[in-house]
Amino acid sequence: MKHHLQQLISTALDTLRASGALDCTAPDSIVIEHTRDKSHGDFACNVAMLLAKSAKRKPRELAELIVGALPESGKVSKVEIAGPGFINFFMSPAAFTTVVGEVLERGEAFGRSTLGNGKRVQVEFVSANPTGPLHVGHGRGAAYGATVADLLAAVGFQVHREYYVNDAGRQMDILGTSVWLRYLDLCGETIPFPVNGYKGDYVWDIAASLHRENGDAFRHPAAAVFQDISPDEPAGGDKEIHIDELIARAKELLGAASYRQVFDLGLNTILADIKQDLEEFGVAYEEWYSERTLVESGKVDEAIKRLQAAGHVYEQEGALWFRSTAFGDEKDRVVVRDNGVKTYFASDIAYHMEKLERGFERVIDVWGADHHGYVPRVKAALTAMGDDPSKLDVLLVQFAILYRGGERVQMSTRSGSFVTLRELRDEVGNDAARFFYVLRKCEQHMDFDLDLAKSQSADNPVYYIQYAHARVCSVMRQLGEKGLSYDQAAGLKHLHLLTESHEQELIQALTRYPEVVEAAALSHEPHQLAHYLRELANGLHTYYNAHQFLVDDSGLRDARLALINAVRQVIHNGLSLLGVSAPESM
């Protein structure tokens, strides 16, 4: 509908310019808005006010010209000029009612479009280090990223969902070493566990399975493990040095092959858990991209060479630095440490370089907001290598704060007392979790009320929307029980009988759905869809309370049932994009 009006205005402007009646610059885009007040018609356009200056005309005068040049349209019943120069469109009722048939005919495809033209977009999200189970912070990134990806796919982009697996690097070494130390403990050694080690119960579990399958094969006396190791923090030492020395000792005592075996058990166990967790959450990926593969394929060295060749790398104090300040970063960044180890940032540069090499026209990263400081340096690296940094969109997701019984749930990664995504899903269910996570703009700090999310009451927006869907299904069941029939084709022929204001409002809401999906996708704002669905559900409940659907007049009955079935379909489609189920009864 909006697109249709844009066409009309655009044609009118072309006509005026061609005839010389108007001399002005072309507008960047023609904005058609839904009016807030129905006395202003159904849609309004502000183009006359925007062009007034360059056309050197008064807005209202310009509006007159445009309206005079508008081509005929069967969908428009009246056009008015109002206020400072708004062009208000009143649509004919028939322009809206055709949507009912469209929804029923297209079914699950209604709302989908080819707007994206098959352009390849990569969406990378979650990408949590496989050093432990996902927690509720990752959950928001998962729900948000999955929904953004699904929305983009719905409007015609070819979407590649990807999880970057940090299976190389120091944190993973710390995990592997933690597993080994717990294993030694299970072997009967007395092990003072490092402050910087991973202390979660899952590390014990992995160590236990290592011990179960290998007996004492990896056992070394505690004395040998800790001989000449610098003291840990409680003993007055540096916890970072302490853990690094323990990692080196593990590699030395175990040898490369055994160390890798312990390391991989930890990695694979946790990664399998993460994959299962996400799958149960309705989050699927096209690819799990391994950092280790990236390193082993030589991509990291290649990226550093490219920076070097471009003259943006220098050596200082034994380390290799990338001059990111030349591209707007706050300070230069190390890519190779003085001990020869490449930094995480180095693989990140290589990873993003490689993403663009794969030919994606858009690359979207969903990051936790605590990583916002990394945006300038990654973009700087792309610029330095001669890539186009504007192809990369980094979407920052704020953390959610959980509330239970009105009290803030305390979480601390340090003490290991974080709430896992799995615990959240078990407590409130997948549907509520998916919905609540995307109910707010991603850059908004969010309060997640656990009690509300699990309450099966009107207060809970998930149940409210799902109930609207179930309610339509229930009416259709009643239809059969009462021995009445429903003829969809006849219903579509009698849509003109739907003259009640509730019916008109519902029909107009249906016409908005494709616009909402499009806007939500392009602006990466799933909350727009969530809010829309709530309004649509409200429209249905209101209608239900005001009118009887199963009336004796078969024409009217068919028309009403066609309408509510169309509403049911749109609720189903919308919830499905959000990863939420649409039950037939509750």
Next chain:
RNA sequence: GCGCCCGUAGUUCAGCUGGAUAGAAUAUCGGUCUCCGACACCGAAGGUCACAGGUUCGAAUCCUGUCGGGCGCGCCA
């Protein structure tokens, strides 16, 4: 100290990227089932859009400053 995000009804949040009288939900108060599911509906009340300037036909929205909250500023990942 510097940088990024945020500040809208008692509370949680929208506000279609600068438009017409700032909207929902929730909480509070008052109504509605002999009726397709009351897991619902209707109504009332609730605001100096943090504050102060500026930009223009027009600002919650854009620019500057102040105040308040969150996060980030490693040869960690």
